[in-house]
Amino acid sequence: xxxxxxxxxxxxxxxxxxxxxxxxxxxxxxxxxxxxxxxxxxxxxxxxxxxxxxxxxxxxxxxxxxxxxxxxxxxxxxxxxxxxxxxxxxxxxxxxxxxxxxxxxxxxxxxxxxxxxxxxxxxxxxxxxxxxxxxxxxxxxxxxxxxxxxxxxxxxxxxxxxxxxxxxxxxxxxxxxxxxxxxxxxxxxxxxxxxxx
Amino acid sequence: xxxxxxxxxxxxxxxxxxxxxxxxxxxxxxxxxxxxxxxxxxxxxxxxxxxxxxxxxxxxxxxxxxxxxxxxxxxxxxxxxxxxxxxxxxxxxxxxxxxxxxxxxxxxxxxxxxxxxxxxxxxxxxxxxxxxxxxxxxxxxxxxxxxxxxxxxxxxxxxxxxxxxxxxxxxxxxxxxxxxxxxxxxxxxxxxxxxxxxxxxxxxxxxxxxxxxxxxxxxxxxxxxxxxxxxxxxxxxxxxxxxxxxxxxxxxxxxxxxxxxxxxxxxxxxxxxxxxxxxxxxxxxxxxxxxxxxxxxxxxxxxxxxxxxxxxxxxxxxxxxxxxxxxxxxxxxxxxxxxxxxxxxxxxxxxxxxxxxxxxxxxxxxxxxxx
Numbered sequence: 001x002x003x004x005x006x007x008x009x010x011x012x013x014x015x016x017x018x019x020x021x022x023x024x025x026x027x028x029x030x031x032x033x034x035x036x037x038x039x040x041x042x043x044x045x046x047x048x049x050x051x052x053x054x055x056x057x058x059x060x061x062x063x064x065x066x067x068x069x070x071x072x073x074x075x076x077x078x079x080x081x082x083x084x085x086x087x088x089x090x091x092x093x094x095x096x097x098x099x100x101x102x103x104x105x106x107x108x109x110x111x112x113x114x115x116x117x118x119x120x121x122x123x124x125x126x127x128x129x130x131x132x133x134x135x136x137x138x139x140x141x142x143x144x145x146x147x148x149x150x151x152x153x154x155x156x157x158x159x160x161x162x163x164x165x166x167x168x169x170x171x172x173x174x175x176x177x178x179x180x181x182x183x184x185x186x187x188x189x190x191x192x193x194x195x196x197x
Numbered sequence: 198x199x200x201x202x203x204x205x206x207x208x209x210x211x212x213x214x215x216x217x218x219x220x221x222x223x224x225x226x227x228x229x230x231x232x233x234x235x236x237x238x239x240x241x242x243x244x245x246x247x248x249x250x251x252x253x254x255x256x257x258x259x260x261x262x263x264x265x266x267x268x269x270x271x272x273x274x275x276x277x278x279x280x281x282x283x284x285x286x287x288x289x290x291x292x293x294x295x296x297x298x299x300x301x302x303x304x305x306x307x308x309x310x311x312x313x314x315x316x317x318x319x320x321x322x323x324x325x326x327x328x329x330x331x332x333x334x335x336x337x338x339x340x341x342x343x344x345x346x347x348x349x350x351x352x353x354x355x356x357x358x359x360x361x362x363x364x365x366x367x368x369x370x371x372x373x374x375x376x377x378x379x380x381x382x383x384x385x386x387x388x389x390x391x392x393x394x395x396x397x398x399x400x401x402x403x404x405x406x407x408x409x410x411x412x413x414x415x416x417x418x419x420x421x422x423x424x425x426x427x428x429x430x431x432x433x434x435x436x437x438x439x440x441x442x443x444x445x446x447x448x449x450x451x452x453x454x455x456x457x458x459x460x461x462x463x464x465x466x467x468x469x470x471x472x473x474x475x476x477x478x479x480x481x482x483x484x485x486x487x488x489x490x491x492x493x494x495x496x497x498x499x500x501x502x503x504x505x506x507x508x509x510x511x512x513x514x515x516x517x518x519x520x521x522x523x524x525x526x527x528x529x530x531x532x533x534x535x536x537x538x539x540x541x542x543x544x545x546x547x548x549x550x551x552x553x554x555x556x557x558x559x560x561x562x563x564x565x566x567x568x
Contacts (some may be wrong), residue, residue: 003254027293029293029296029349030296030432031345033296033342036342052326052327052328053328053331054333054334056328056335059335059336059338059339060331060334060335060338063338063339063342064335064338064339064341064371065368065371068340068341068342068345068364068367068368069292069364069368071345071346071349072345072361072364072365072368075345075348075349075361075364076361085309114389125211125327126327126328126388130568145411150468167565
């Protein structure tokens with residue numbers, strides 16, 4: 001067991017533990033924070049595999065942006081402070097989907113790389129990645145960008161829906177601070193009942 | 198065609214420039230020296246910047262600033278630090294204790310890690326990563342999590358709103374910051390911070406021998422980077438997350454003692470590392486003036502392979518540039534009123550992002566056609 005293996009083992013255990021905590025946490029914000037830890041762990045796995053560009057991209061995009069947006073959304077909409085029992089209505093479905101994905105990926109990965117032995121890895125430099133992306137694989141890259149752009153525009157269109165176009169409009173919430181009428185005139189109608197004084 | 202293309206574009210293998218701390222002794226000792234170097238920088242330079250802020254703000258507001266602690270008040274921040282350590286560690290009853298305690302640390306650690314790649318002089322850096330610039334930007338984006346955790350865990354609506362504003366602001370300004378930095382990487386042809394300094398030392402105006410820093414072709418990018426880094430650090434006039442007239446002190450409201458000091462240290466260390474990045478990306482690193490090399494240096498443009506004299510001179514020049522940039526940050530704090538939340542978001546999405554995209558496009562075209 002080399003130092004490499006020890007580091008990988010630590011990273012993998014942390015990541016897996018954080019993943020389990022993400023789905024078992026009773027508190028939404030805690031779950032989101034454990035998700036951030038899981039994503040950091042997956043970045044660290046790439047780092048162990050000498051793919052430092054991918055690792056940093058994971059960190060920048062998944063932790064610095066996605067996890068932050070996640071937390072932002074949670075805090076904006078439902079950030080209970082303290083304990084909150086989560087409703088696990090889709091537990092069976094979730095187990096089915098994640099189990100199925102696990103089996104599928106395991107079969108595929110073992111089928112593709114099962115015969116390979118352990119080797120030293122030296123990741124390609126960022127220059128090579130850049131040239132591969134923009135010279136050899138430029139068409140798939142551009143198609144993917146178009147897909148992302150379409151998703152972006154779609155999200156904006158959905159979010160900017162003007163009232164009455166489609167869907168239902170939510171009732172505006174009336175906030176009543178207390179049972180008392182709020183103005184002097186309403187509270188003491190006898191003062192104004194006689195008209196101008 | 199394909200073979201020819203890959204042949205002509207075949208990348209040079211990146212060889213990290215050796216650091217002056219790479220000694221011919223045991224690996225562990227070299228690492229220990231580098232860690233000590235980073236921690237010393239991290240603990241000393243922000244203190245100097247903090248003292249400068251006290252004094253400069255005082256003078257700009259017709260006060261004298263700290264005068265009592267030590268000669269000319271120089272030990273004021275040391276006294277403050279001792280005071281912070283002695284204070285009671287108050288945790289609100291409704292707070293999420295673990296997240297509350299973890300948050301300042303999570304904000305602080307990325308601020309330390311950024312110092313790993315910053316070059317301060319010829320040979321004076323811990324590591325020269327191939328992805329140095331990308332590393333610095335990626336690591337510093339993690340600090341937001343600490344701020345948002347602190348805002349949420351405090352169980353205080355002012356803190357929560359402060360954390361929300363911090364999240365929104367940091368996401369909005371990360372984009373122009375990275376786009377401006379990309380333009381520099383395009384012009385330098387490398388992501389290594391040492392490589393960028395070298396590229397500036399050898400960059401000449403096309404057709405002449407005139408050596409130029411990247412700030413001259415990319416003055417727009419420099420301004421964008423400066424504004425975006427002010428906003429990333431939540432420094433005034435972009436201090437909406439801690440707007441004291443409406444939010445008490447934003448996400449830091451409930452923090453006391455050493456945890457509060459950690460948030461403060463994060464901010465000052467951020468000022469130093471962002472200024473150091475600006476010095477490296479735009480202001481020629483440890484070059485005194487464009488085209489002027491250091492004494493005793495032979496490498497590219499008289500900037501590398503130096504003796505001790507050149508190395509010390511380089512560090513002094515870099516630190517002086519960092520102090521000047523942080524002084525401008527303090528000046529902006531005193532001179533301008535705080536931006537309203539909508540103005541702040543508008544400035545980023547409608548002004549800085551389009552401008553930085555234009556800047557990137559212009560530089561990319563110029564890189565192919567002119568430079």
